[in-house]
Amino acid sequence: MGLMKANHVFFLLYLLHILLLDVAAWLTLLVFGTSFMPFLLCAVLLSAVQAQAGWLQHDFGHLSVFSTSTWNHLLHHFVIGHLKGAPASWWNHMHFQHHAKPNCFRKDPDINMHPFFFALGKILSVELGKQKKKYMPYNHQHKYFFLSECPHPTQGDSLERGC
Ligand SMILES: [Zn+2]
Structure with a gap:
């Protein structure tokens, strides 16, 4: 085409x-x-x-x-x-x-500049992946990105651990 x-x-x-x-x-x-x-x-x-x-x-x-x-x-x-x-x-x-790692803390330099300004949504997919909650495959995230909903992590808690 x-x-x-x-x-x-x-x-x-x-x-x-x-x-x-x-x-x-x-x-x-x-x-x-x-x-x-x-x-x-x-x-x-x-x-x-x-x-x-x-x-x-x-x-x-x-x-x-x-x-x-x-x-x-x-x-x-x-x-x-x-x-x-x-x-x-x-x-x-x-x-x-x-x-290589879009929107992944400590891996994506765009997010490291200011995580709360550049990251979209209430929580990043990597945080969900680490908690093994609502696990869905990364290679299909373009089909389900709008479904991701969960509580916002507290400052200094899960955000500081990186990917
Ligand atoms: Zn690009």
Whole structure:
């Protein structure tokens, strides 16, 4: 069905709209100065740039846009390195761990940044797995994720034990 074939025009336009928003933010300050309203508009534009660049670098980082990894790596370095100011190697190191153990404390670095902010739901699936309550296989969790309901663990109790 061609679902895994990336549309290069889409990604080109995606990158161009990010660059246009970046230029618009810079021009806002250049033309209107640095008073409060231009500053606020610039902040909104740059926030949109950072959010959009975050998703775009994710696709390049997963090597899912071009058929060769070289072009994916080049664009990944440009988007995360030049537009977001972070090293691609750092993102790869963190993101491989995230996809190996998604939402797993002490294994997923995205959750370690702030477990209560990034974790969805009342309790993480790994906590249920350790307690052997409501056990369901991980390889089918995309079919039953909405069923998971149980009491929230207390701070310093089960959350501190890790996976
Ligand atoms: Zn990913």
